[in-house]
Amino acid sequence: xxxxxxFNSDTEDxxxxxxxxxxxxxxxxxLSLYKGSYHKLLFALVFFIIKRSPEWVLPVVTANIxxxxxxxxAHSLKELILNCVVMVFFILxxxxxxxxYFKVYxxxxxxxxxxxxxxxxxxxxxxxxxxxxxxxxxxxxxxxMRDVEAIETLSTQFFINVLQIVMDLAVAIAITGxxxxxxxxxxVLTVPxxxxxxxxxxxxxxxxxxxxxxxxxxxxxxxxxxxxxxxxTRAHGLQNYEIxxxxxxxxxxxxxxxxxxxxxxxxxxxxxxxxxxxxxxxxVFTGYLAYKGQISVGEVVLYxxxxxxxxxxxxxxxGLLPSMSKGLESVRSVGDVLSAMDVEDNxxxxxxxxxxxxxxxxxxxxxxxxxxxxxxxxxSLSVKKGETIALVxxxxxxxxxxxxxxxxxxxxxxxxxxxxxxxxxxxxxxxxRNHLAVVxxxxxxxxxxxRDNITYGLNNVDEKRLHEVIExxxxxxxxxxxxxxxxxxxxxxxxxxxxxxRQRISIARALIRNPEIIILDEATSALDTISEKKIQSAxxxxxxxxxxxxxxxxxxxxxxxxxxxxxxxxxxVECGSFDELIEKKGKFYELNKMQVV
Numbered sequence: 331x332x333x334x335x336x337f338n339s340d341t342e343d344x345x346x347x348x349x350x351x352x353x354x355x356x357x358x359x360x361l362s363l364y365k366g367s368y369h370k371l372l373f374a375l376v377f378f379i380i381k382r383s384p385e386w387v388l389p390v391v392t393a394n395i396x397x398x399x400x401x402x403x404a405h406s407l408k409e410l411i412l413n414c415v416v417m418v419f420f421i422l423x424x425x426x427x428x429x430x431y432f433k434v435y436x437x438x439x440x441x442x443x444x445x446x447x448x449x450x451x452x453x454x455x456x457x458x459x460x461x462x463x464x465x466x467x468x469x470x471x472x473x474x475m476r477d478v479e480a481i482e483t484l485s486t487q488f489f490i491n492v493l494q495i496v497m498d499l500a501v502a503i504a505i506t507g508x509x510x511x512x513x514x515x516x517x518v519l520t521v522p523x524x525x526x527x528x529x530x531x532x533x534x535x536x537x538x539x540x541x542x543x544x545x546x547x548x549x550x551x552x553x554x555x556x557x558x559x560x561x562x563t564r565a566h567g568l569q570n571y572e573i574x575x576x577x578x579x580x581x582x583x584x585x586x587x588x589x590x591x592x593x594x595x596x597x598x599x600x601x602x603x604x605x606x607x608x609x610x611x612x613x614v615f616t617g618y619l620a621y622k623g624q625i626s627v628g629e630v631v632l633y634x635x636x637x638x639x640x641x642x643x644x645x646x647x648x649g650l651l652p653s654m655s656k657g658l659e660s661v662r663s664v665g666d667v668l669s670a671m672d673v674e675d676n677x678x679x680x681x682x683x684x685x686x687x688x689x690x691x692x693x694x695x696x697x698x699x700x701x702x703x704x705x706x707x708x709x710s711l712s713v714k715k716g717e718t719i720a721l722v723x724x725x726x727x728x729x730x731x732x733x734x735x736x737x738x739x740x741x742x743x744x745x746x747x748x749x750x751x752x753x754x755x756x757x758x759x760x761x762x763r764n765h766l767a768v769v770x771x772x773x774x775x776x777x778x779x780x781r782d783n784i785t786y787g788l789n790n791v792d793e794k795r796l797h798e799v800i801e802x803x804x805x806x807x808x809x810x811x812x813x814x815x816x817x818x819x820x821x822x823x824x825x826x827x828x829x830x831x832r833q834r835i836s837i838a839r840a841l842i843r844n845p846e847i848i849i850l851d852e853a854t855s856a857l858d859t860i861s862e863k864k865i866q867s868a869x870x871x872x873x874x875x876x877x878x879x880x881x882x883x884x885x886x887x888x889x890x891x892x893x894x895x896x897x898x899x900x901x902x903v904e905c906g907s908f909d910e911l912i913e914k915k916g917k918f919y920e921l922n923k924m925q926v927v
Contacts, residue, residue: 345449349668359661360484363442370438371489377431378493384420386501389635391417397628435489443482446664450474453668459739460698461672472550473667477543477660484657487650495643502636510625513633516615517640520608535597535651538590539659545586547663549579597651605641612637674738676758685765685846686750687715687877689736694745696731696900704743705731706900718878720888722921723897729881732897733849736879738762767840769869771852773832775824780809781816783824784838791842802871803838805831837869848878885922894918 349359364371391413398405398413454462454470462470507514556563556576563572616630625633691711697704705728713719721729734740735747738759747754749762775783784799785791796816800806808831812818824832840848850869866887869880882888889908896904896911896918904916911918 345445346453346668349665357658359665360481360488360658363446363481363485364438367438367442370434374431374435374438374489375493377427377434379497381424381427381431382494382497384417384424385498385639386505387417387420389632389639390505392635393626393628393632395628396631397626400627439482439485439489442485443478446478446481447474450478450664450667453670453673456673457667457670458672458674459734461670465667469547469551470667471554472547473664476546476550477663480657480660481664484654484660487654487657491646491650495647498639498643502640506633506636509629510633512619513616513625516612517637520605520641520644523604523608534593535590535655536659538586538593539656542583542586542590543656543659543663545583549583552576552579605644609638609641612641674759676760679756679758680752681758681761682749682752682765683761685762687713687717687846688748688750689713689847689877690748691732691735692746692748694735694742694747696728696735696740697743704900706735708745709901711895711902711905713877713879715877716875717893718873718880718891720880720882720891720894721897722882722885722888722894722918724921727897728900729897730851733851733879733881736847736849737766737768765845766847766849767843767845768849769833769836769840769851773824773829773836775820775827775832775835777820777822779814779817779819780812780835783820783835784816784842786839788842796842799838799842802841803834804867805834805838808834841871846876848873848876850878850880850882852881852883885918885925896921 345363394413395410398410450473503514503517506517553576556572559572563569613630613634616625616633619625620627620630690713691709694706694709695704696706696709709728709732711719721732723729731740735742735754738754741755749757754762776786781796785796800809809815820826824835827835850873870890873880880888880891888894891908893905894908894911895902896916898917904911904914904918906914912922
């Protein structure tokens with residue numbers, strides 16, 4: 331078997347297209363997941379039929395042996411031995427055929443499981459920032475792990491349990507029909523009762539599964555938030571409040587789960603009782619036929635075995651309905667992401683290979699789709715190559731929105747933004763972002779080495795260049811103090827580092843990309859004076875000869891900016907150097923006076 335790479339753009343794109351095309355039908359979507367693997371499943375099916383054959387042959391051999399034993403004058407000992415030999419052969423072949431079937435089948439299922447998760451990752455990277463703000467990260471995590479696992483379970487049920495049930499029913503009905511049509515007619519008359527049971531419960535089970543799945547997703551999101559908030563919770567002595575809050579949510583999940591369990595158990599018990607009554611009826615019916623001399627004693631056992639198999643398998647099929655409904659609900663859940671159309675599409679847009687850093691906002695208005703008033707209104711600002719622009723203003727004035735527009739996270743509702751004369755709505759944003767680096771307020775570090783965090787996404791970084799960046803970001807002392815230097819392992823979220831150290835690592839990560847445009851979103855907020863000075867020095871090194879946008883609440887940190895744009899209610903009300911704006915005694919003067927006081 332060829333071990334092809336699981337993560338393949340064509341494969342993931344095809345899976346995404348399947349969800350978009352079949353989003354109205356979960357079952358069609360499930361089948362489309364295996365497109366390109368049908369030949370493997372067919373190969374597995376052949377060996378499945380062979381390995382299951384002892385189940386179908388055993389009732390016939392059993393009936394033959396009973397007839398031989400009860401009518402010794404009509405049969406020879408050789409017939410008894412022949413039946414035994416045949417049965418032994420069918421039993422022994424199960425080992426190799428089952429191995430081949432299982433390996434081919436599971437290889438296919440596991441590949442699809444991995445590719446589906448890869449497709450979710452790919453789609454999440456394509457979806458807009460707005461989508462991610464509205465969809466809580468805990469829910470996305472639940473879809474990647476829990477829902478894909480449920481789909482894998484559904485596939486297992488479909489390709490093992492359902493296939494086994496269908497094959498057993500087909501063989502039992504075929505053999506019974508060949509031997510006695512009267513008995514077959516009795517078998518067939520029981521089918522409508524199973525259909526009625528399924529119809530009565532299917533809608534209710536689906537509804538309960540949907541409610542339970544949504545509650546679990548909500549809980550997953552809340553658990554992630556709770557873990558993030560533990561330091562805040564402890565600091566304010568709110569442990570009991572958080573325990574009560576999470577306890578209420580867990581109780582909701584429990585109630586939803588109980589409703590689902592009850593409806594499934596009621597469904598299962600009614601199914602079992604119904605089919606046990608029919609199995610008893612079959613025994614009485616075939617016994618009556620034998621009593622009348624219409625069938626032999628061995629055939630009574632044969633038909634009883636086959637009817638027991640039919641009852642058992644139909645009961646299994648009906649019993650699988652709740653878990654299959656759960657799996658199909660997970661298909662729909664994953665489809666919420668894979669069929670979402672809120673995608674940043676750069677495929678047909680012009681790529682830019684060189685960026686100078688001239689950026690212009692021309693009468694830009696931006697309004698979130700669910701907001702009553704625009705965040706920015708008729709905003710204009712021209713920024714030249716290599717210029718450092720600081721954006722200041724009260725919270726909610728629109729500063730972060732301006733940064734998001736520069737990065738292409740949002741598009742202007744009205745007006746135009748150009749980069750070196752190119753309309754930002756007409757260029758491939760990924761090509762622009764290759765020339766852009768961001769230092770956020772909340773530094774994001776991942777579990778790995780210090781080197782990995784600085785060179786994130788880059789391969790074969792020159793050691794000389796790396797150490798130049800470390801020096802420019804004022805990290806030399808930190809690297810020297812760490813037990814393993816650059817190879818020191820960083821804990822989750824950088825918990826073994828100070829806030830200033832984490833921020834300087836973030837600056838180094840930006841600096842090593844040698845970007846033409848820098849975005850600093852309150853990079854020195856909430857830091858002590860010593861850390862602020864080190865970071866300010868690193869920022870000066872970072873912004874040298876680069877177009878730089880700085881959002882800052884602490885106005886003392888932007889004294890060296892070429893210009894300061896004062897944002898108020900979505901408009902640029904003042905723009906100039908620090909000294910010019912202080913001399914003007916306008917909005918900036920008032921803001922600075924409040925901080926000095």
